[in-house]
Amino acid sequence: xxxxxxxxxxxxxxxxxxxxxxxxTTSALVPDFAKTLGRAVIAFIAxxxxxxxxGIVLGRVRWLDRLFAGWVVVGLNLxxxxxxxxxxxxxxxxxxxxxxxxxxxxxxxVVTTIREGVKNLSADYDELxxxxxxxxxxxxxxxxxxxLMPFVLAASRTGLSLIWKIVLVFEVLGSDGGVGFRINxxxxxxxxxxxxxxxxxxxxxxxxxxxxxxxPLEKRVLGWRTARA
Amino acid sequence: MANGPRLTLAIHEKRYPNLAQPVLEGLEFQxxxxxxxxxxxxxxxxxxxxxxxxxxxxxxxxxSIRIDGQPAAEAPPPGLVFQDxxxxxxxxAIDNLLAVKPALGRDAAIGWLDRVGLExxxxxxxxxxxxGMQRRVALARALAVNPKFxxxxxxxxxxxxxxxxxIQKLFAELIAAENSTAILVTHIVEDAAAxxxxxxxxxxxxxxxxxxxxxxxxPAARGPLEIAxxxxxxxQKLNESAT
Numbered sequence: 257x258x259x260x261x262x263x264x265x266x267x268x269x270x271x272x273x274x275x276x277x278x279x280x281t282t283s284a285l286v287p288d289f290a291k292t293l294g295r296a297v298i299a300f301i302a303x304x305x306x307x308x309x310x311g312i313v314l315g316r317v318r319w320l321d322r323l324f325a326g327w328v329v330v331g332l333n334l335x336x337x338x339x340x341x342x343x344x345x346x347x348x349x350x351x352x353x354x355x356x357x358x359x360x361x362x363x364x365x366v367v368t369t370i371r372e373g374v375k376n377l378s379a380d381y382d383e384l385x386x387x388x389x390x391x392x393x394x395x396x397x398x399x400x401x402x403x404l405m406p407f408v409l410a411a412s413r414t415g416l417s418l419i420w421k422i423v424l425v426f427e428v429l430g431s432d433g434g435v436g437f438r439i440n441x442x443x444x445x446x447x448x449x450x451x452x453x454x455x456x457x458x459x460x461x462x463x464x465x466x467x468x469x470x471x472p473l474e475k476r477v478l479g480w481r482t483a484r485a
Numbered sequence: 486m487a488n489g490p491r492l493t494l495a496i497h498e499k500r501y502p503n504l505a506q507p508v509l510e511g512l513e514f515q516x517x518x519x520x521x522x523x524x525x526x527x528x529x530x531x532x533x534x535x536x537x538x539x540x541x542x543x544x545x546x547x548x549s550i551r552i553d554g555q556p557a558a559e560a561p562p563p564g565l566v567f568q569d570x571x572x573x574x575x576x577x578a579i580d581n582l583l584a585v586k587p588a589l590g591r592d593a594a595i596g597w598l599d600r601v602g603l604e605x606x607x608x609x610x611x612x613x614x615x616x617g618m619q620r621r622v623a624l625a626r627a628l629a630v631n632p633k634f635x636x637x638x639x640x641x642x643x644x645x646x647x648x649x650x651x652i653q654k655l656f657a658e659l660i661a662a663e664n665s666t667a668i669l670v671t672h673i674v675e676d677a678a679a680x681x682x683x684x685x686x687x688x689x690x691x692x693x694x695x696x697x698x699x700x701x702x703x704p705a706a707r708g709p710l711e712i713a714x715x716x717x718x719x720x721q722k723l724n725e726s727a728t
Contacts, residue, residue: 384571386542388585388630389562398584402575480575480610 267449276453284438289457292434295351296423299358300415306359307366307411314367315374328371331364340426349430358422365418366411373407405477413470420462488519489633489666490560492539496548498691499534508534509546510691516683521660521667521704523677525719526687527727532670533568535687536638539668540565552634561634564627564665568639570619572611578622579607582629589629597625601655617648621655628659635660635667641676653679657704674723678715680704686719688726696722 267275279285314321314328340357347353377400385395427436435454442450493515500507508531516522524532537543539550541558552560562585572581582594589597595607601621611619620640627635637656641649657680660667671677677684682703686696700707700715 380567380569380571381573383537383542384567384573384585387540387562387565389541390585394584394587398573398576402573480612 265446265448267452271449272452272456275449276457279450279453280457284433285454285457288433288435288438288454289461292420292423292427292436293461295355295358295427295434296416296419299355299362299423300412300419302355303359303362303366303415303419304408304412307363308370308408310363311367311370312374315371315377321371328364328367331360332368334360336361336422337425337429340429344430349432354423354426354431357426358419361422362415362419366415369407369411369414370404373404376407377403409470409474409477416465416470417462420458424458488664489635490553491518492516492666492668493551494539494548496535496538496546496550498548499531499538499546507691509538509693511693512548514685514694514697516666516668518666519664520683521665521669521681523669523671523681523684524687525671525674525677525684525723526692527723528672530687530690531692532672532687533638535692536636536668536670539563540636562630564629564631564633564635566620566623566627566635566637566640568642570611570616570623572619572622572626574611577608577610578603578614578625581611581622582626585626586630594625594629597629598622600628600659601625617644617652620644620652624652624656624659628663632659632663633665635665637667637669639671640669641671641673649676656680661703661705674716674719675712677719678712679707684715684719686722686726688723695726698722 276285314324336357339360340354343353343357343360347356381399381403385399390399423434424436424439427434428440429436431437435458439451439454442448442454494512496509496512498507498511499509512535524535526532534543538546539557540563541550541556541560544558550557552563572578573584576584578598579591579594582597583589583591598604598607598621601624603618603621603625606614606618611622614622624640627637640656641652644652653676659665660680667680669677669680678700682700684696684698684700685694686698687693688695698715698718702711
């Protein structure tokens with residue numbers, strides 16, 4: 257498009273690459289990404305820990321699951337922008353409000369995935385553990401965790417992509433820095449080169465996380481499944 | 486070499502909450518140390534339920550099961566072979582043995598796998614092994630846990646008959662070598678006739694022992710003719726109890 261519409265709204269890949277270099281060396285690109293990444297990591301870890309704990313409890317305790325199933329559905333369908341605005345009004349435009357808003361959106365997803373994983377735990381393996389009098393710590397390590405890992409990884413993968421996007425939207429809405437904040441600034445000036453530069457770097461970071469972290473982790477943890485294929 | 490344990494069983498009643506009728510009722514028998522007893526009966530009669538009670542997996546019943554004087558649930562774990570091998574697919578053959586008995590150590594685990602004819606397959610994952618090989622790993626795991634007291638739940642189901650003969654031979658040799666007390670649950674009379682030195686026929690609803698049949702010749706010395714004769718006798722008992 258950039259070749260056919262020579263216009264500042266359609267920068268060429270070469271222009272974008274050059275602009276990335278300029279932004280990285282002279283501007284706030286690195287601090288912005290560090291800020292957004294930091295927020296995403298904190299929100300991700302907190303969401304996973306809380307979501308997994310709640311998911312395990314709801315998966316094991318039927319009456320609690322029945323009691324809170326409706327709330328989980330509400331949490332899943334609550335518009336994320338509403339949560340963010342409400343929390344910003346209540347808590348101010350703070351770091352804590354932003355991370356809490358992201359968590360409110362992510363936790364129900366983790367709860368749902370992990371709850372299904374716990375419900376799918378094999379009764380046969382449980383019986384095996386009881387027959388051979390395996391202590392709880394060993395059961396957890398060798399029987400329950402391996403069965404839950406596909407669900408944990410699925411929740412992590414969807415969680416990472418969702419959290420990235422939500423953090424950016426919330427940064428646009430109200431933040432003192434970060435990728436979303438910067439893209440909003442570029443938007444004010446119709447700076448397509450800036451937007452494209454941040455988008456390209458953003459995609460690169462996501463791909464690095466996918467191929468540098470998620471895929472190797474998946475291969476290591478779920479490698480045994482390939483024996484089945 | 487010391488024999489396996491003595492089992493004393495008296496079950497007044499075993500029922501499941503969702504069923505009106507008990508599954509087992511009025512069962513009482515003893516199993517002498519070092520003997521192999523087959524629990525024979527049609528599918529769904531409650532044989533596996535009984536085995537789960539003996540294994541101490543299910544403690545909800547009215548009665549008592551003692552293994553060398555100890556309640557079954559508190560006795561050392563038995564070497565249990567499930568109907569479906571039930572290996573942990575994310576662990577190698579060696580790790581499947583170590584999962585249930587870490588104190589065994591890697592060398593001893595390899596030793597048990599060698600004894601069941603799986604030399605060189607210790608690092609294989611269960612899904613990389615054939616059905617017969619998986620059954621052998623399950624047997625090695627049971628032996629590693631408690632070679633003196635084995636509980637075998639339909640261990641030959643879904644295996645082809647050639648493989649059954651091979652694995653039965655292995656079972657008979659290992660049980661004889663360890664002087665194990667073993668309980669074999671099966672609905673296939675030929676399997677009971679090949680391995681056991683006593684057969685308890687279960688029948689009725691709720692299930693009871695309707696026949697207690699000893700077989701004097703040791704399994705290793707049993708010829709095809711004797712196996713066929715004993716199978717016929719067991720089948721006849723099963724038919725009688727069904728009518």
